[in-house]
Amino acid sequence: MSRTDLIPPDRSPSAHCHARRVRLPDGVGATWLAGLFERAVRTWWGDTPDRLPRLWDERVPAACDSAVAGRRVEAELHRPLDAEGALLRAVLLQYADGPADLVLVAHRANLDALSLRTVADVLTGRARYEGFTDKTASHIVAAADAETLKRWREADFSGRIAWASGDDAAGDRTGLVTVAIREAGPDVPATMAAAVGLVLGRYENQENPVVGVLGPVPERPEGALGAFDAGLLLALDLSGARTAGELVAETAQALASDGGRCDGRQYAELLAETGGRVVAGLLTDGPAESGSGTHVPCQTAPFPLTIVPGRTPDGGLQLVVRHRLEDVDADSARRFARHVVRAYEQLANAPAGLVPADVELMDEAETRQVVALGRPLRRLDWRPERIDDVFASRVAERPDAVALTCEGRSLTYAELDARADRFAAALLDRGVRAGERVGVCLGRTPDLVVAMLAVLKADAVYVPMDPAYPADRLAFTAQDAALRIVIADQDFPGGGSASVVRPEELETHGGEAGRARPERREPGEAAYVIYTSGSTGRPKGVVVPHRNVVALLSATRDDFGLGPGDTWTLFHSSAFDFSVWEIWGALLTGARLVVVPYWVSRSPEEFRELLARERVTVLNQTPSAFAQLMEADRRQDERLAVRLVIFGGEPLDARPLRAWFDRYPEDRCRLVNMYGITETTVHVTAQNVTRREAMTGSRSVGHALPGWHLYVLDERGRPVPCGVPGEIHVGGDGVALEYLDRPELTAQRFLPDPFTMGRVYRSGDRGRLLPDGRLEHLGRLDTxxxxxxxxxxxxxxxxxxxxxxxxxxxxxxxxxxxxxxxxxxxxxxxxxxxxxxxxxxxxxxxxxxxxxxxxxxxxxxxxxxxxxxxxxxxLPEPVVAPAAPIRAPSGELAGALAAVWESVLGVPVGPDDNFFELGGNSLYAMRVAAAMRDRGLPAFPMRELYLHPTVSGLAYVLDEVTSHE
Amino acid sequence: MTMRLSGKTAVITGAARGLGRASARMFAREGADLVLLDVARGLPGVPYALGSASQLEYTAELCREFGVSVMTRQADVRETHDVEAAVSMAIGRFGRIDVLVNNAGIAAPSGKVAHEIDEHEWQLMIDVDLSGAWRAIRAVGKLMVEQRSGSIVNIASTAGLVGYRHFAGYVAAKHGLIGLTKAVALDYAPRKVRVNALCPGSVRDDPQVEGRMLAEIARSLDVPVGEHEEAFVQAQPMNTLIEPDDVASAAVWLASDESRQVTGSVLTVDGGFTAR
Missing domain, CATH: 3.30.300.30 (ANL, C-terminal domain)
Incomplete structure (x- = not known):
C-alpha cells in the first residue's frame, strides 16, 4: 500500500475523504455481516494489522425514514478519517423498525471510489471478496513533461471569485447544488471539464483558465483495491484559436494520457509561483450507480467550486457542485452550475466550427431576468421640455427669489431672466441661427450662467470652454465645433473664424429684450456640447439635448427633495459636466446658485467658509475634493447647513466618510454616490452612502435612475450573468445625441438598444450587476x-x-x-x-x-x-529632475517654504524650481497651504501659488504681504 | 436549527446520572457525538450508591434519540488504564476528541472536621475528584494538542472557591481542580486547547437525571434534606436551587466555539452564592 499525493494538498482530510451508504438486503443480519467483514478485511489487508478496519455496530432508536435517522446517516457520511489511520471506517446503523444501513468512509490516499464501491458490494453480498486484491498505486503518478509545465505556468491562476459572496466564518463548510443535464454527450468528464473552464473564463475574464481534476488514472487496474486517484491541471485555451470541438478533444486527450499528472508538491509550487489559486475542479470518479445507496465524493469541497458529474437515481445525468461557503454562496453556486450545464449541453452537441465564444451561458428567461435587473426601481414620470421653458416656469412662480449669488452680489430669477433675454437678443442680432453652436468661454462668474441661458433662449447650442485651458486646446474646440461666436471676457485664442463677444457688449445691447424666436426647436434637439477626452487622441464633442437635462431633474427632484429652499454651489469647471448638474439642478428647481470663484474652489478653507456664509444646502463634490473639505470642516466647531452631498466624477472610497457621519448624522445630511458619464447626461445611478457603506467599503454605485437603465454586456454584446463583470451600457432618457461630426465614432459608441426601443451608450467602463440590481463600478476597460x-x-x-x-x-x-x-x-x-x-x-x-x-x-x-x-x-522610477542645479533657498521664509514643499512633494526643492514641474498639483497645493498653517507660516491666497510657483517668488510675495500688515 | 456542537466528539465522565446525564443530553441535542464513561459500580468507602451500568445505558439511549452516535464504557477515573482505553476507543470510532467534560466526582465520605478524616477517606476524595480529572486530561491532552483544538470543562463546585464546614477533603479537591484548570490552561493555550472550570452551586436533585448530591450532603451533615435545601435556597441570592440544565447549558457554551477565547476561567452557576 502506498499513498498518492493528492491535489489540492493543503486541505483538511475531509476534502479527500469520500463515503458510501448502502441499505443492507433483507435477511442480512449483523452477526453474519460482522463475520464476512472480518474475513474480507483480513484477506485484503491482513499484512497491515495496525490499519485494519473494524465494523462498528450501532443502534438508532428511530425508524429508518425518520429525521433522526437521516441526521445520523449524514453525520456518518461526513465524519472524516485520517489518511494515516484505519484504511476504512464501517458503521452499521440498525434502525428501530428493522432495516439497517452500512456507511463506509475512506480517504482517497488509501482507497479510491471504485474500491469503496467494491467493499460495499462485497459486504452486501453482490460480489465475493476473493475476486479483489490490494494493489500498490505508486506507479501512477508520472511527472509532467516540460511542455505541460510551461502550459501550467502560462495559465491564468488569478481567479478571485468576486462574482460570489463568501462567508468568512464558514471554515470548511460546504454547500451543494444539483442541476439536471438534459442532453448527454459521449465523453462526459472531458466535455464537462471544458465547460467548467469556459464558464470560469467568462466569469473571471480569463483566456487561459485552469481547471483542476481529481479522479482515477486511466490505467487503473481492474479488480484492485487501493488508491488510484491522481491530480491533473487543465489549462484551457479560450482565445478563439481552437474550436469548441478541439477544446473538448484536447481535454479528453489530457484526461486519457498517463503523463501530465500534477502532484501535491507541483501544485503548491505553481500556486506559490503565480500567487493565485485553482478556483474550480472536477471530481471524475462518480462511477455508474448500482442499486440504492448514496455516494459522497468528498466530505468537504477540495476546490472552492468542486464539480461532480453523476447520475440521478433514475439513471439521468446530473451535475452536482459542492462549493466552499467561505468563497461561494448558494445562489452564485447554483447560477454557476446552471451555466456549466448549459455550456456542457452546447459543447456535447457542438456543430463543427463552434468557437468557445459562441457558447451561450444564459437561456432566454435568465437573460430577461438580468435585463430587468438593470432597470430602475421606479418609472420616470415626466414631460419632455426645453431647459429655458422650465426655467421660465420657475421665473413665473417666484420672480423675486434669488437665483444667483457671487461674491456678495445677487440676481433674482426675474433679473437673471431679463439679463439673459438681453444677451439672447444681442446674439440674435448678431445672426445666431437656431441650432447654431455658440462658445461660452467665461470663468466662474454670474455671466457664465447668463450666457448659457441666453444661448438657449436664442435657440442656439452652448459649447462651454474653460478659460484656464491651454490656448491650443481652446482653439481646437472652437474649430471642431465650428464656432462663429465665442462669448469670452478676455482675448480668446481661437484665431480662425470665431469672433469674440464680451458679456459687456451683449449687456449694453440696445435691442428689444425678451424677443425670443417665435418657433423654437423641440426639446429633443441639442442644448449643449461638452468636449471630453478622447481615446483617439483628440477631444470629442458630446451633443446633449434639452430633454435629457429635464429628465435628469425629473428623475432626482422628488427623491432628493430639491426645491426653492435649497442653495447650491457652482464649484466645477464648465468644461466638466458635473457643472451642468450644478447649474440646471439649482435653476430648474427654483433654488439659489452660489457661484464659487476659482481661487476659492482651490482652497478647502475658503470654500468651507463660503459654504457656511451662504448656508449652502446642496453640495456636489468629487471624492478627492470632499476629502479636503472634510478635513477643513473638522477644524471648525460650527456645523454647515449642507443637507445633501452628491459625489461624482471619480470612484468613491466610502471608508473615510465615517468621520463625516460622526459630525453629520445621516438624518441631517444625506450622502449620495452617483456614477455618471457625459454621454448619458451627468448621472446614471445613485447610491445612498451611510455608515454601513463606509464600514463595508462598498463599491456599489446603486440602481439606475428612473428613466435610465443599465446593461452589463460581454464583448459580443450579450448580457453577462449577475455578478460577472462586463462592459456597462447605459440606455434611456439620458443618452446623448451623438459625437459632434464624428459619425463613425458615434456609430461605435451609441448602439441600438438590444432589448427595447432607443439607443444605448457603450461606456467603456467595467462593472457588474449585483443580485439586487445595484451596479458595481470596476474601472475603465481601456487606459x-x-x-x-x-x-x-x-x-x-x-x-x-x-x-x-x-x-x-x-x-x-x-x-x-x-x-x-x-x-x-x-x-x-x-x-x-x-x-x-x-x-x-x-x-x-x-x-x-x-x-x-x-x-x-x-x-x-x-x-x-x-x-x-x-x-x-x-519601467524605472520616474526621474523628478529639478529644472536647475539646486541652489539653497535664501532667507528664513524661503528656507521654511522649501522645507514644506520638500515634505509635501518628497523631492529636493531649489529656490527657482517650479512647483508644478516638481510634480505639484492642486491637491498638493492645498497640502502645502495646510502644512504652512500648521507651522505658523503666513497664510496666503491659493492664487499666489499659481501666479508665483517657485519658492523664491512665493517667499517674495509673502514677505510683501506680511510686512504691510 | 443551528447545532452548536455538531461535528464535535465529546467525552463525558460520570455520565450515568446527575449533571453528567444532563450535560450528555444537552450535548446530544446540540449535535455532539458522545463517549460516555462512568464507574458504573459502587466504590468501597463511598457511603452512597454511585452510577450504575443501567443508568449509563439509559443516558446513552436518551442521547441517541437526537440522532448522534453514542458509545458507553465503564471507566474508573482512578485507573489510568480505564481512562486510556476509553480514549483510544473514542479515537478508533470518531477519529477525534473535541471536548472532555471532567464530571466524575464524589461528595462523600464527608461530614467530619479535618482531624477526624482518616487517611483512606482523604486519599479517596483526592484520587477521584482531583487526580481523576488529571488522568483524563493526560489521556486526551496529547491528542488535542496535535489537533490544535479542544475544550476541557472541569466540573468543580462553589466548594472550589469557598470553604464549607465538615467538607475539608471535598473543598481541598475542588480548590485543587480549579488550580489544575488554570495551570493546564496556560500549558495548552498556545495550541488552542482550552481548559475551564465550572462551579455549580446547590443543584436540585432532579429525578429525571436521578441526581442525589443534595441528599448525600444532607446525609453527611445529618440534617433532613428539606431543611438542607431550605438553607441553600436562603443562601443563594436568587433564592432558588440550580437546575441540572442550568449547569449543562454553561458546559455547552464552554465546549462550543462560542467561547473560543475563554480559557483558564472559572464560571460560577450558583445563583449569586459566591458573589457575597
Missing part, C-alpha cells in the same frame, strides 16, 4: 483614468508626446493611485535627441494642467513584455 475628477485618456497624452518630432516612443502611466492627491501621471519618452524640459514645454501648450505629466523621464528604449506589449512593471 482612460479619472484623475481628481477629470477623465484623462492616457493614450491621448501619449499621442501628444508622440506628436513631438523629437520623441520616437512614449509611454504614459498613472502612479500612486492609492492616494487621490498622490495620483500623478508619469511619462517616459525615447527622445531622438533634445531636452526633456523642451518636450514638456511643448506638451504643456496642448494639454490642460490636469493632463500634463508630472514627470517626463527619458529612456533609451521602452521595456516590452514577451508579447511585445509595454511592460509597465519594467
Amino acid at each position: 482612460q483614468v479619472k484623475l481628481r475628477g477629470f477623465r484623462v485618456e492616457l493614450d491621448e497624452i501619449r499621442n501628444v508626446l508622440l506628436d513631438d518630432p523629437s520623441v520616437t516612443a512614449a509611454a504614459v502611466v498613472l502612479n500612486g493611485d492609492r492616494d487621490a492627491a498622490g495620483a500623478r501621471i508619469d511619462a517616459y519618452v525615447v527622445p531622438a535627441g533634445g531636452d526633456p524640459a523642451a518636450i514638456r514645454q511643448r506638451a504643456a501648450k496642448v494639454l490642460p494642467e490636469h493632463m500634463l505629466p508630472a514627470t517626463i523621464t527619458p529612456l533609451d528604449t521602452l521595456p516590452l513584455t514577451a508579447n511585445g506589449k509595454l511592460d509597465v512593471r519594467g
Whole structure:
C-alpha cells in the first residue's frame, strides 16, 4: 500500500475523504455481516494489522425514514478519517423498525471510489471478496513533461471569485447544488471539464483558465483495491484559436494520457509561483450507480467550486457542485452550475466550427431576468421640455427669489431672466441661427450662467470652454465645433473664424429684450456640447439635448427633495459636466446658485467658509475634493447647513466618510454616490452612502435612475450573468445625441438598444450587476483614468508626446493611485535627441494642467513584455529632475517654504524650481497651504501659488504681504 | 436549527446520572457525538450508591434519540488504564476528541472536621475528584494538542472557591481542580486547547437525571434534606436551587466555539452564592 499525493494538498482530510451508504438486503443480519467483514478485511489487508478496519455496530432508536435517522446517516457520511489511520471506517446503523444501513468512509490516499464501491458490494453480498486484491498505486503518478509545465505556468491562476459572496466564518463548510443535464454527450468528464473552464473564463475574464481534476488514472487496474486517484491541471485555451470541438478533444486527450499528472508538491509550487489559486475542479470518479445507496465524493469541497458529474437515481445525468461557503454562496453556486450545464449541453452537441465564444451561458428567461435587473426601481414620470421653458416656469412662480449669488452680489430669477433675454437678443442680432453652436468661454462668474441661458433662449447650442485651458486646446474646440461666436471676457485664442463677444457688449445691447424666436426647436434637439477626452487622441464633442437635462431633474427632484429652499454651489469647471448638474439642478428647481470663484474652489478653507456664509444646502463634490473639505470642516466647531452631498466624477472610497457621519448624522445630511458619464447626461445611478457603506467599503454605485437603465454586456454584446463583470451600457432618457461630426465614432459608441426601443451608450467602463440590481463600478476597460475628477485618456497624452518630432516612443502611466492627491501621471519618452524640459514645454501648450505629466523621464528604449506589449512593471522610477542645479533657498521664509514643499512633494526643492514641474498639483497645493498653517507660516491666497510657483517668488510675495500688515 | 456542537466528539465522565446525564443530553441535542464513561459500580468507602451500568445505558439511549452516535464504557477515573482505553476507543470510532467534560466526582465520605478524616477517606476524595480529572486530561491532552483544538470543562463546585464546614477533603479537591484548570490552561493555550472550570452551586436533585448530591450532603451533615435545601435556597441570592440544565447549558457554551477565547476561567452557576 502506498499513498498518492493528492491535489489540492493543503486541505483538511475531509476534502479527500469520500463515503458510501448502502441499505443492507433483507435477511442480512449483523452477526453474519460482522463475520464476512472480518474475513474480507483480513484477506485484503491482513499484512497491515495496525490499519485494519473494524465494523462498528450501532443502534438508532428511530425508524429508518425518520429525521433522526437521516441526521445520523449524514453525520456518518461526513465524519472524516485520517489518511494515516484505519484504511476504512464501517458503521452499521440498525434502525428501530428493522432495516439497517452500512456507511463506509475512506480517504482517497488509501482507497479510491471504485474500491469503496467494491467493499460495499462485497459486504452486501453482490460480489465475493476473493475476486479483489490490494494493489500498490505508486506507479501512477508520472511527472509532467516540460511542455505541460510551461502550459501550467502560462495559465491564468488569478481567479478571485468576486462574482460570489463568501462567508468568512464558514471554515470548511460546504454547500451543494444539483442541476439536471438534459442532453448527454459521449465523453462526459472531458466535455464537462471544458465547460467548467469556459464558464470560469467568462466569469473571471480569463483566456487561459485552469481547471483542476481529481479522479482515477486511466490505467487503473481492474479488480484492485487501493488508491488510484491522481491530480491533473487543465489549462484551457479560450482565445478563439481552437474550436469548441478541439477544446473538448484536447481535454479528453489530457484526461486519457498517463503523463501530465500534477502532484501535491507541483501544485503548491505553481500556486506559490503565480500567487493565485485553482478556483474550480472536477471530481471524475462518480462511477455508474448500482442499486440504492448514496455516494459522497468528498466530505468537504477540495476546490472552492468542486464539480461532480453523476447520475440521478433514475439513471439521468446530473451535475452536482459542492462549493466552499467561505468563497461561494448558494445562489452564485447554483447560477454557476446552471451555466456549466448549459455550456456542457452546447459543447456535447457542438456543430463543427463552434468557437468557445459562441457558447451561450444564459437561456432566454435568465437573460430577461438580468435585463430587468438593470432597470430602475421606479418609472420616470415626466414631460419632455426645453431647459429655458422650465426655467421660465420657475421665473413665473417666484420672480423675486434669488437665483444667483457671487461674491456678495445677487440676481433674482426675474433679473437673471431679463439679463439673459438681453444677451439672447444681442446674439440674435448678431445672426445666431437656431441650432447654431455658440462658445461660452467665461470663468466662474454670474455671466457664465447668463450666457448659457441666453444661448438657449436664442435657440442656439452652448459649447462651454474653460478659460484656464491651454490656448491650443481652446482653439481646437472652437474649430471642431465650428464656432462663429465665442462669448469670452478676455482675448480668446481661437484665431480662425470665431469672433469674440464680451458679456459687456451683449449687456449694453440696445435691442428689444425678451424677443425670443417665435418657433423654437423641440426639446429633443441639442442644448449643449461638452468636449471630453478622447481615446483617439483628440477631444470629442458630446451633443446633449434639452430633454435629457429635464429628465435628469425629473428623475432626482422628488427623491432628493430639491426645491426653492435649497442653495447650491457652482464649484466645477464648465468644461466638466458635473457643472451642468450644478447649474440646471439649482435653476430648474427654483433654488439659489452660489457661484464659487476659482481661487476659492482651490482652497478647502475658503470654500468651507463660503459654504457656511451662504448656508449652502446642496453640495456636489468629487471624492478627492470632499476629502479636503472634510478635513477643513473638522477644524471648525460650527456645523454647515449642507443637507445633501452628491459625489461624482471619480470612484468613491466610502471608508473615510465615517468621520463625516460622526459630525453629520445621516438624518441631517444625506450622502449620495452617483456614477455618471457625459454621454448619458451627468448621472446614471445613485447610491445612498451611510455608515454601513463606509464600514463595508462598498463599491456599489446603486440602481439606475428612473428613466435610465443599465446593461452589463460581454464583448459580443450579450448580457453577462449577475455578478460577472462586463462592459456597462447605459440606455434611456439620458443618452446623448451623438459625437459632434464624428459619425463613425458615434456609430461605435451609441448602439441600438438590444432589448427595447432607443439607443444605448457603450461606456467603456467595467462593472457588474449585483443580485439586487445595484451596479458595481470596476474601472475603465481601456487606459482612460479619472484623475481628481477629470477623465484623462492616457493614450491621448501619449499621442501628444508622440506628436513631438523629437520623441520616437512614449509611454504614459498613472502612479500612486492609492492616494487621490498622490495620483500623478508619469511619462517616459525615447527622445531622438533634445531636452526633456523642451518636450514638456511643448506638451504643456496642448494639454490642460490636469493632463500634463508630472514627470517626463527619458529612456533609451521602452521595456516590452514577451508579447511585445509595454511592460509597465519594467519601467524605472520616474526621474523628478529639478529644472536647475539646486541652489539653497535664501532667507528664513524661503528656507521654511522649501522645507514644506520638500515634505509635501518628497523631492529636493531649489529656490527657482517650479512647483508644478516638481510634480505639484492642486491637491498638493492645498497640502502645502495646510502644512504652512500648521507651522505658523503666513497664510496666503491659493492664487499666489499659481501666479508665483517657485519658492523664491512665493517667499517674495509673502514677505510683501506680511510686512504691510 | 443551528447545532452548536455538531461535528464535535465529546467525552463525558460520570455520565450515568446527575449533571453528567444532563450535560450528555444537552450535548446530544446540540449535535455532539458522545463517549460516555462512568464507574458504573459502587466504590468501597463511598457511603452512597454511585452510577450504575443501567443508568449509563439509559443516558446513552436518551442521547441517541437526537440522532448522534453514542458509545458507553465503564471507566474508573482512578485507573489510568480505564481512562486510556476509553480514549483510544473514542479515537478508533470518531477519529477525534473535541471536548472532555471532567464530571466524575464524589461528595462523600464527608461530614467530619479535618482531624477526624482518616487517611483512606482523604486519599479517596483526592484520587477521584482531583487526580481523576488529571488522568483524563493526560489521556486526551496529547491528542488535542496535535489537533490544535479542544475544550476541557472541569466540573468543580462553589466548594472550589469557598470553604464549607465538615467538607475539608471535598473543598481541598475542588480548590485543587480549579488550580489544575488554570495551570493546564496556560500549558495548552498556545495550541488552542482550552481548559475551564465550572462551579455549580446547590443543584436540585432532579429525578429525571436521578441526581442525589443534595441528599448525600444532607446525609453527611445529618440534617433532613428539606431543611438542607431550605438553607441553600436562603443562601443563594436568587433564592432558588440550580437546575441540572442550568449547569449543562454553561458546559455547552464552554465546549462550543462560542467561547473560543475563554480559557483558564472559572464560571460560577450558583445563583449569586459566591458573589457575597
